[in-house]
Amino acid sequence: MATSLKNLSDYNIADVPSAAEMKFGIVVSEWNTEITEALYEGAYNTLIKHGASEDNIIKKYVPGSFELTAGAKYLAEMTDVDAVICLGCVIQGDTPHFDFVCHGVTQGMTLLNVQYPIPFIFGLLTTLNQQQALDRAGGKHGNKGDEGAVTAIKMVHLNRSLKN
Numbered sequence: 444m445a446t447s448l449k450n451l452s453d454y455n456i457a458d459v460p461s462a463a464e465m466k467f468g469i470v471v472s473e474w475n476t477e478i479t480e481a482l483y484e485g486a487y488n489t490l491i492k493h494g495a496s497e498d499n500i501i502k503k504y505v506p507g508s509f510e511l512t513a514g515a516k517y518l519a520e521m522t523d524v525d526a527v528i529c530l531g532c533v534i535q536g537d538t539p540h541f542d543f544v545c546h547g548v549t550q551g552m553t554l555l556n557v558q559y560p561i562p563f564i565f566g567l568l569t570t571l572n573q574q575q576a577l578d579r580a581g582g583k584h585g586n587k588g589d590e591g592a593v594t595a596i597k598m599v600h601l602n603r604s605l606k607n
């Protein structure tokens with residue numbers, strides 16, 4: 444279903460478990476920082492809204508979206524976070540570089556989800572222009588950071604429910 448048919452910030456609050464005892468890493472790309480900071484605000488505010496404590500949210504920057512995989516791996520290896528949310532914005536330019544960056548992040552994060560016992564959340568905007576990105580970072584189509592936070596909470600809850 445296209446994002447234009449489902450707002451990224453619309454969800455049933457009753458379906459989201461409490462994040463009170465959960466710890467999150469959030470890796471933020473510095474490319475298109477106006478967009479990625481808006482994604483972060485959405486993710487952070489949503490985690491807090493669902494009970495996470497600010498002391499349990501670790502924010503780290505990486506130079507660009509291609510480095511999201513490495514940044515997420517560092518957090519998984521060197522901290523005790525329960526999930527890592529990766530936030531980036533790749534906007535198509537004049538060359539095929541867009542395709543390689545997007546595929547690289549997609550493949551890298553998929554591998555992390557297979558290699559590690561914690562969830563890595565794909566909060567990457569891959570847009571044709573800046574307006575599409577603005578529309579998905581708190582604009583008319585909602586905020587992909589909100590979606591990432593809700594996804595992280597649900598996946599940590601699923602992980603814990605299967606362990607116990």
Ligand SMILES: Nc1c(NC[C@H](O)[C@H](O)[C@H](O)CO)[nH]c(=O)[nH]c1=O
Binds near residue numbers: 507532
């Ligand atoms: N063009 C965009 C980039 N490019 C940079 C790469 O992500 C990477 O940092 C570089 O190739 C060095 O490894 N990154 C974005 O996040 N968004 C873009 O639109």
Ligand SMILES: CC(=O)[C@@H](O)COP(=O)(O)O
Binds near residue numbers: 534538539541542544
């Ligand atoms: C995704 C990119 O790296 C892209 O924005 C770079 O632009 P260009 O393809 O014009 O070099």
